[in-house]
Amino acid sequence: MKIDADLILKLRTERGWSQEELAEGSDLNLRTIQRIETTGVGSLRSKRSLASVFDLDIQDLDSKESPMSPCPECKSEEVYESTTLSDTTTIGGELLPKLATRKFSSAKMRPVICSDCGLLRFFVDPEAVNKMKTSKHWNRV
Numbered sequence: 001m002k003i004d005a006d007l008i009l010k011l012r013t014e015r016g017w018s019q020e021e022l023a024e025g026s027d028l029n030l031r032t033i034q035r036i037e038t039t040g041v042g043s044l045r046s047k048r049s050l051a052s053v054f055d056l057d058i059q060d061l062d063s064k065e066s067p068m069s070p071c072p073e074c075k076s077e078e079v080y081e082s083t084t085l086s087d088t089t090t091i092g093g094e095l096l097p098k099l100a101t102r103k104f105s106s107a108k109m110r111p112v113i114c115s116d117c118g119l120l121r122f123f124v125d126p127e128a129v130n131k132m133k134t135s136k137h138w139n140r141v
């Protein structure tokens with residue numbers, strides 16, 4: 001399964017641990033640590049051990065591959081995401097009904113634009129996505 005290799009490397013170097021020390025601390029062998037840091041692939045058992053040694057939840061080690069790139073239209077990787085979330089009320093009424101996370105707020109979306117073909121997509125913020133799954137106002141199709 002996919003493991004965020006950059007994060008493992010960062011956490012390990014922050015603590016000043018060698019790969020050997022991490023292997024010892026996580027009860028994994030050195031080759032496993034090396035493989036995870038270079039390929040970002042490891043078993044569930046390895047992922048659990050690493051989460052535990054760094055005192056994190058296992059999903060914190062999920063690889064952060066972006067669902068936004070490449071562009072689904074032209075396959076370009078020149079994709080830009082806005083650093084601010086758009087309020088759906090400013091975009092056009094209740095675009096995402098009943099997904100606001102607070103009573104007087106609206107659901108948020110992140111605009112993502114491909115600089116090669118201009119395709120604009122909106123990604124709904126994760127809180128709203130979670131809310132949608134259990135909302136009676138949204139049906140799975």
Ligand SMILES: [Zn+2]
Nearest residue numbers: 071074114117
């Ligand atoms: Zn494109």
